[in-house]
Amino acid sequence: MVKTSFKLTPIFAMAEMELRRLRHDPLEIVTRAIQPILWVAVFGTVMARVRAFPSVGDYVTFIAPGVVLQSSTFIALAYGIMLVFERESGILKKLLSTPIPRSYIVLGRSLAGAIRASTQYVIVLASAAAVGARITNNPINLVLGYLILTYSCMGFTSLSILIASALKTRERFMGIIGAITMPLFFASNALYPLEVMPPAIQALSLINPLTYTVSALRTLLVVNTFNILNDFLAITAFVVVSIAAAMKTLNRIIE
Amino acid sequence: MNKAVEVKNVVKVYGGVVRALNGVDLDVDEGSVYALLGPNGAGKTTLIRVMTTQLRPNEGYVKVFGYDVVNQASKVRELIGYVPQEVSLWSDLTGYENLLIYAKIYGIPKDVRKRVVEEVLDFMGLKEAANRLVRTYSGGMIRRLEIASAVMVKPKLMVLDEPTIGLDPSARKSVWERIISCKKEFGVTVFFATHYMDEADKYADRISLMSSGKIITSGTPEELKALAGGDKVLLKVSNVSETLSTLSKLNYVVVSKVNNGEVEFIVNRSAEALPKVLKELMSNGVEVDEIKIHEASLDEVFIKLTGRSALQEVGRIKEVISARRMIRRGG
Ligand SMILES: Nc1ncnc2c1ncn2[C@@H]1O[C@H](COP(=O)(O)OP(=O)(O)OP(=O)(O)O)[C@@H](O)[C@H]1O
Ligand SMILES: [Mg+2]
Numbered sequence: 001m002v003k004t005s006f007k008l009t010p011i012f013a014m015a016e017m018e019l020r021r022l023r024h025d026p027l028e029i030v031t032r033a034i035q036p037i038l039w040v041a042v043f044g045t046v047m048a049r050v051r052a053f054p055s056v057g058d059y060v061t062f063i064a065p066g067v068v069l070q071s072s073t074f075i076a077l078a079y080g081i082m083l084v085f086e087r088e089s090g091i092l093k094k095l096l097s098t099p100i101p102r103s104y105i106v107l108g109r110s111l112a113g114a115i116r117a118s119t120q121y122v123i124v125l126a127s128a129a130a131v132g133a134r135i136t137n138n139p140i141n142l143v144l145g146y147l148i149l150t151y152s153c154m155g156f157t158s159l160s161i162l163i164a165s166a167l168k169t170r171e172r173f174m175g176i177i178g179a180i181t182m183p184l185f186f187a188s189n190a191l192y193p194l195e196v197m198p199p200a201i202q203a204l205s206l207i208n209p210l211t212y213t214v215s216a217l218r219t220l221l222v223v224n225t226f227n228i229l230n231d232f233l234a235i236t237a238f239v240v241v242s243i244a245a246a247m248k249t250l251n252r253i254i255e
Numbered sequence: 256m257n258k259a260v261e262v263k264n265v266v267k268v269y270g271g272v273v274r275a276l277n278g279v280d281l282d283v284d285e286g287s288v289y290a291l292l293g294p295n296g297a298g299k300t301t302l303i304r305v306m307t308t309q310l311r312p313n314e315g316y317v318k319v320f321g322y323d324v325v326n327q328a329s330k331v332r333e334l335i336g337y338v339p340q341e342v343s344l345w346s347d348l349t350g351y352e353n354l355l356i357y358a359k360i361y362g363i364p365k366d367v368r369k370r371v372v373e374e375v376l377d378f379m380g381l382k383e384a385a386n387r388l389v390r391t392y393s394g395g396m397i398r399r400l401e402i403a404s405a406v407m408v409k410p411k412l413m414v415l416d417e418p419t420i421g422l423d424p425s426a427r428k429s430v431w432e433r434i435i436s437c438k439k440e441f442g443v444t445v446f447f448a449t450h451y452m453d454e455a456d457k458y459a460d461r462i463s464l465m466s467s468g469k470i471i472t473s474g475t476p477e478e479l480k481a482l483a484g485g486d487k488v489l490l491k492v493s494n495v496s497e498t499l500s501t502l503s504k505l506n507y508v509v510v511s512k513v514n515n516g517e518v519e520f521i522v523n524r525s526a527e528a529l530p531k532v533l534k535e536l537m538s539n540g541v542e543v544d545e546i547k548i549h550e551a552s553l554d555e556v557f558i559k560l561t562g563r564s565a566l567q568e569v570g571r572i573k574e575v576i577s578a579r580r581m582i583r584r585g586g
Contacts, residue, residue: 013359021347090339097307098360099332254309255269
């Protein structure tokens with residue numbers, strides 16, 4: 001009989017599981033990066049040439065953080081499908097019989113999904129820099145940007161777990177995720193500044209957690225300051241609420 | 256003897272409609288091997304999921320080593336090792352990595368973790384395959400790795416849901432050899448669900464027959480087979496009348512049929528009784544030319560008690576699965 005201690009090891013173990021998985025099969029990360037790279041390299045450079053949004057300065061630089069976010073949130077939001085699979089396999093059953101509290105399953109898996117999603121940070125930022133985006137080279141800002149992105153993606157992953165728990169089947173899940181991902185992206189400041197949006201979309205984008213994450217990344221990576229407290233608080237509210245809600249609904253996927 | 260598991264009047268209703276368990280009672284003695292035998296949909300998995308603290312029963316209670324699975328769930332979880340019916344491994348990790356992750360989830364201390372994992376891999380005969388992705392494993396290897404992850408935590412009770420489902424006979428045998436050696440090595444109590452009669456008969460100390468959410472009867476394999484009315488033995492003999500008069504003196508034998516040169520009789524535990532019978536016949540000068548034995552099987556008991564077979568009806572599996580999907584979808 002093994003004595004269990006209330007350590008966080010089980011949560012990190014689930015993140016480690018994801019990293020090991022990535023190491024065995026890095027291809028998905030690369031293929032996932034193709035679309036965002038095209039956004040920056042093609043869409044970004046074309047729009048920069050027509051100077052559609054003069055207020056934002058260099059357009060490629062402007063959208064780089066937004067496209068990172070778009071790519072990462074897409075992966076994070078799709079992550080809940082893992083729970084649907086694991087419900088059909090025996091993994092979820094097994095996890096439920098282990099001594100860890102059920103909340104650890106949500107915490108561990110949202111961290112795992114966030115880590116998978118955050119791989120886009122490196123790939124997309126590097127590609128953006130390669131086509132001329134002026135991203136800071138201050139390592140502290142870069143690391144903070146990575147942490148903020150991962151943190152925010154924990155919220156999106158638990159949102160995904162929440163949806164998976166409520167819908168229970170892959171078909172329904174994929175349907176909903178497909179339906180919310182693009183609107184989430186468009187109703188944010190990822191591609192254009194808030195000022196140019198119609199008032200209704202602007203209001204939506206102000207309750208969209210993507211907006212705050214993009215804003216924090218822009219401050220850190222483009223403006224090159226640490227002025228992100230408000231964004232951080234907004235992201236925290238989102239992460240806490242969606243993790244708590246995912247913990248509450250997890251019971252529904254069990255039966 | 257201490258009870259490892261006590262199940263009392265357990266009722267489980269899924270979604271307010273499917274009555275999967277309908278008043279189940281059973282007791283598992285500490286240190287024993289206990290089989291739950293029943294056809295598809297009998298409720299075996301549901302009982303195991305209640306026992307392993309995944310589902311709450313609607314009525315009744317389950318205690319594992321005296322701890323209630325609802326109110327003292329975390330205590331129970333520290334005592335059990337569990338292999339679900341479906342595969343519980345990450346197929347895109349290696350065998351070693353799967354155990355390492357589970358070891359961390361179970362909180363096996365850092366200083367012994369690596370050794371525990373390596374030892375258990377070796378014990379389960381998976382040392383060579385440890386660094387291969389689980390995706391490349393055979394069904395038997397997958398099951399052995401899952402059993403490894405269950406014994407790794409040194410549980411007092413192992414709960415195995417159809418440990419050999421879908422395996423060929425030699426893989427089934429090797430899985431059982433490992434389970435038995437775990438039991439010998441660690442004295443762990445084993446509770447398993449199966450629809451393979453021969454496994455229950457061969458490996459279990461006690462068996463409960465389950466059908467439609469109820470335990471129909473429980474007992475040792477011998478007791479249950481005696482319910483079928485014993486084994487049938489057919490002898491081709493040189494002298495029928497002498498045979499009949501010899502057999503009539505043996506109180507443990509009942510003659511059931513006689514026809515030209517052949518005598519059929521019923522006896523419990525033919526393997527032990529038959530040598531004695533033959534000795535009697537020979538000392539009375541009867542020559543036996545041919546022996547046919549039809550051993551009573553648990554399936555016969557099952558049919559006798561429920562009117563249907565416990566054997567898996569292969570053609571039905573698919574239907575059962577799709578029916579279950581529909582229930583899950585709620586449609
Ligand atoms: N999650 C669920 N939701 C609704 N009904 C369920 C669920 N799981 C099982 N059932 C139903 O409960 C009954 C018992 O199922 P259970 O899986 O416990 O049987 P079993 O004896 O393990 O069968 P099998 O040999 O097929 O594994 C069946 O009628 C099944 O369809
Ligand atoms: Mg079952």
